[in-house]
Structures are given as C-alpha cells and as structure tokens.
Amino acid sequence: MEVSVKKTDNANAEVSAKIQKSDIESRINKIAKNLSKTLNLPGFRKGKVPSAVVKKRYGEKIEKDAEAESLQEVYAKALEELGLKKEDVLGEPAVTKFEKSEEIIETEIKISFKPQIDLSGYEEAVPSFEEPEVTEEEVEERLKELAAALAPQRKLEEDRGLQEGDIAIIDFKGYIDDKELEGGSAENFQLKIGSKQFIEGFEEQLIGMKTGETKEIEVTFPQDYHNKDIAGKKAKFTVTLKEIQVKEEPKIDDELAKKMLPDEENATVELLKEKIREQLKSEKLSKLYNEELKPKLIESLVEKFNFDLPQNIVEQEIDLKLNEKLRSMSEDELKELRENQDKVKEIRDSLKDEAKKSVKATFIVDALAKQEGIGVEDQEVVQTIYYEAMQMGQNPQEVLEAYQKQGLLPAIKMAMIEDKLLTHLLNKKMESK
Known part of the structure; x- marks a missing residue:
C-alpha cells in the first residue's frame, strides 16, 4: 500500500x-x-x-x-x-x-483539521467605549413608573366614560362571518386601555363606554397574525363594560421601598433609588454591548487574525446559508433554480465570503474562550432553553426535545459561549480604565 x-x-x-x-x-x-x-x-x-x-x-x-x-x-x-x-x-x-x-x-x-491560531494581541481588537451614565431624571422617572405599577386599583364611582389609562373589566365574544371565534371570548377580563394588549382598533373603540353599556365593534386581524386561519380577516366583537377601575395616586415613600426591596432590612427611598440607578446602568450597558460593541468586536477579531480554514466546515456553512436563502424564496424562484444549476452555483459563490467570516469567527471565539477560561455547562443550556420557552408560553420540554432532534444544542451552546466571552472582554476593557 x-x-x-x-x-x-x-x-x-x-x-x-x-x-x-x-x-x-x-x-x-x-x-x-x-x-x-x-x-x-x-x-x-x-x-x-x-x-x-x-x-x-x-x-x-x-x-x-x-x-x-x-x-x-x-x-x-x-x-x-x-x-x-x-x-x-x-x-x-x-x-x-x-x-x-x-x-x-x-x-x-x-x-x-483544526487550525492553529495565534491570538497574540487580541486585546487590541476590543473597542474603546465610554461607560454609560444615569441621570437623576431617569432615576425619578423609573421610580414613578414602579410606584404607579404598585399603586392599588379601585372601582370608579364617578359617572363618566372609559378613558385612556383606565382598567376596563369586560365580557366579550368574537365572531367571523357570523360564526363564533374559537378562543375569542372571555368574562371579567381586565384590559388596561392603551396597553395595546389586543389587536389594533379594539381598545380605541371602547373609549367613551360607560359601565353597563354593551357595544359591537369591528376590527381586522393583521396579515401577519400568528393564527393563519384568521389573519387578514374582519371580525365583530360584542363587548359589555362591567366596571371601570382606576389606579390610586402612587405614593413614593419608605413603604414603597420595603415592598420593592423585601430582602433589605432597612429599605428606604434613597436605597431604592440607588438600586434603580444600578439597574438602569446595567440596562444601558447591556444595550450598548449587544447593539453596538459585540458586533464591532467580532468584526474586529475576524479582521485582525488570519489563518487557514477547514474547507469542509466552510462548505457546510455555505450549505446552511443557502438553505436559509432557499426557505425565503417563492415557488417560482425555486422552480427557476431547479431548472438552472448554474444559478445555484452563482448563489453559493455569493455566500462564500460571508460563510468564511462566520467560520473564522467561530474558531476565534472557541480558541479565545478556552484561553480565557470561559465555558458553558450543558445544564446552563437546558436552563436557558426552558426559561425562553416559558417566556414565549411554550412547553419547555417539547422545545428542548425539538432542539435535540434537530441537532441544535451545540450551536446554542456555542452562541452562549460567544456571548459570555464578548461580555467578559468588554468588562475587562471597562475595568482597565
């Protein structure tokens, strides 16, 4: 041989x-x-x-x-x-x-095979940035919002029509083409007017109604509504306003602080403000990281380091991007591709540079995460999937099993490692100032 x-x-x-x-x-x-x-x-x-x-x-x-x-x-x-x-x-x-x-x-x-990557000087790729500041006005505004949210509701005794900001207690029943809409009815439903909780036009038509009044309103479901059977269709709703509730004037005092900070023994408004300031700063920093700095950092790392890429991994990435593109195409466009293989090759070639960047970024993140001691346990991945599924009102176990069947768990884990690594690098940059 x-x-x-x-x-x-x-x-x-x-x-x-x-x-x-x-x-x-x-x-x-x-x-x-x-x-x-x-x-x-x-x-x-x-x-x-x-x-x-x-x-x-x-x-x-x-x-x-x-x-x-x-x-x-x-x-x-x-x-x-x-x-x-x-x-x-x-x-x-x-x-x-x-x-x-x-x-x-x-x-x-x-x-x-795995490329050898020299990551010397990676710190130079981390962009400089100013730490976000929080103003007193922002703290006061958030404090008022929290106080308003916790303020108790009371039944409106005054004889007036429903207004923006009121809480309406309603019974309603929906119909499409004179047939009762499945899941389109409820009794004693609490709806804050102006919350945009219902489809556009529903809440607006309730304004001015008085307690005990019944009204028929018409709305049109959006074309992109999640239930395709009723998307774009007109519907009628019979609505009875049973009660109007309003929020009492919110109080900002130490009692509010104790409600908001149950684990603090001596909670005060000043301590609550300090906690709000920390939260607002964290929110601003998170927004800055996710919307601006992390994409810039990845781009910078990809630009800084050059190394050979495994060809089969690049081809796999091109296939993934091609499949994504195909899923967004119309039947006529797909038919044209089936009849013209040169066109398919042309699309594949156009995706090559993007695929190479993506593969390159993955190898850099993997190597840098190992160097920095950044990792994600499998249990963290499962917990994240469960949390996001519950946030979306989905069955967590079913979502997890679907991801397992599709072989998506390694990609989810890699995305979590990337996010954790980039946060770590940006935090180091901020702390070094």
Whole structure:
C-alpha cells in the first residue's frame, strides 16, 4: 500500500493512495474466515461453514468491508504522517476518488483539521467605549413608573366614560362571518386601555363606554397574525363594560421601598433609588454591548487574525446559508433554480465570503474562550432553553426535545459561549480604565 500525504494549507490535507488488489484479497479471505466461525447456514454445522461458501453467498458485502478496512488504514497512516489525532480532524474525511483497475485501487481523500491560531494581541481588537451614565431624571422617572405599577386599583364611582389609562373589566365574544371565534371570548377580563394588549382598533373603540353599556365593534386581524386561519380577516366583537377601575395616586415613600426591596432590612427611598440607578446602568450597558460593541468586536477579531480554514466546515456553512436563502424564496424562484444549476452555483459563490467570516469567527471565539477560561455547562443550556420557552408560553420540554432532534444544542451552546466571552472582554476593557 502506497500512501502520499500533502498539506494544502494549515487546515487541509490531500491524501492519495494505491491499494494493491492482493491486499484486498487478503482482507476478503480474513473476513470470510472470521464469518465462517459464527455463521449458521443450513447443511453446515455452526462454525464449520467453508470460507468459499461464505464468499459465494456474501461476496459483495465482504468485498466492500475489505475496501473500507483498507481506506481506514490509509486514513490512519495519513493522520500519523500529519501528526494528527482523530479528535483534531473536523467532520468526515471526503473520498474524492476511488478507481479500481485489475491490479490496484487508486484513491484520494481530503481531510480538514483544526487550525492553529495565534491570538497574540487580541486585546487590541476590543473597542474603546465610554461607560454609560444615569441621570437623576431617569432615576425619578423609573421610580414613578414602579410606584404607579404598585399603586392599588379601585372601582370608579364617578359617572363618566372609559378613558385612556383606565382598567376596563369586560365580557366579550368574537365572531367571523357570523360564526363564533374559537378562543375569542372571555368574562371579567381586565384590559388596561392603551396597553395595546389586543389587536389594533379594539381598545380605541371602547373609549367613551360607560359601565353597563354593551357595544359591537369591528376590527381586522393583521396579515401577519400568528393564527393563519384568521389573519387578514374582519371580525365583530360584542363587548359589555362591567366596571371601570382606576389606579390610586402612587405614593413614593419608605413603604414603597420595603415592598420593592423585601430582602433589605432597612429599605428606604434613597436605597431604592440607588438600586434603580444600578439597574438602569446595567440596562444601558447591556444595550450598548449587544447593539453596538459585540458586533464591532467580532468584526474586529475576524479582521485582525488570519489563518487557514477547514474547507469542509466552510462548505457546510455555505450549505446552511443557502438553505436559509432557499426557505425565503417563492415557488417560482425555486422552480427557476431547479431548472438552472448554474444559478445555484452563482448563489453559493455569493455566500462564500460571508460563510468564511462566520467560520473564522467561530474558531476565534472557541480558541479565545478556552484561553480565557470561559465555558458553558450543558445544564446552563437546558436552563436557558426552558426559561425562553416559558417566556414565549411554550412547553419547555417539547422545545428542548425539538432542539435535540434537530441537532441544535451545540450551536446554542456555542452562541452562549460567544456571548459570555464578548461580555467578559468588554468588562475587562471597562475595568482597565
């Protein structure tokens, strides 16, 4: 067996080999002999089936097994010559040539492996920024909002119509084409007017109603409504206003502070303000990080470091981006692509640079996270999925199982590591000032 290995760059290699037919025959005989010891065929005692009979009955499969064994040996020799371990290899080796002749089999294999990345000077890629400030006006405004939210509600005794900001206690029933709308009715429902809790036009038509009044209103469901069966359709609702409630004038005092800070023994308005200031600063910092600095940092890291990329991983990323693009296409556009493969190649080529950047960013993040000791436990991933599912009103276990089935958990984990790493780097930059 002749094996030749050539590194095309620091993340890819090409292997060419000539496998003698005699080597294949030797493997076939060995496999057949081993099989003969365990086969149970009619007319033969178990373990006494002649090899010739085994080869006649299972010849094609045995030959394929023998060829696969030879390829494995080629692969093992290639790794040895490259000085790589199996865990260094990314994805499955690609057999690009397997030609048989009378005497030999000529084969070529492409191997991709983890690139070595020198991250020296990565700190220079972290953008400079000013730490966000919180004004007294912002603290006071948030304090008023919190006080208003906690202020008790009372029944309105005054004889007036429903106004913006009131809480309406209503019974309602919806109809589409004179048929009762499934899930479109409720009794004693609390609706704050102006909250935009219902579809556009619903709350506005209730303004001016008085307690005990019944009114029929018409609305149109949005075209992008989550229930496609009623999206874009007109509906009628019969609404009865049973009661109007209003919030009492909010009080800002130490009692409010005690409600907002139950774990603080001596809660005061001043302490509450300090906590609000911290929260507002955290919110501003989070917004600055997520909307501006993290994308800039990733772009900067990708630009700063250059290294060879494993070709098979780049191709996988192109496939992913192509599939995303295909999902957004119309049936006519897809039909055109099916009839014109050159167009598909053209789209793939247009996605190559973006795919390379994405793969490059992933390798940088992975290497930098290891260097900085940043990691995410599997349990953290599960907890995050559960929390987000509950936020969306979905069944957490069903969402988790769906992600597992689609093989998305590693990607979710990598995204969490990236987020954690970028936050860590930006925090270090801020603390070093």
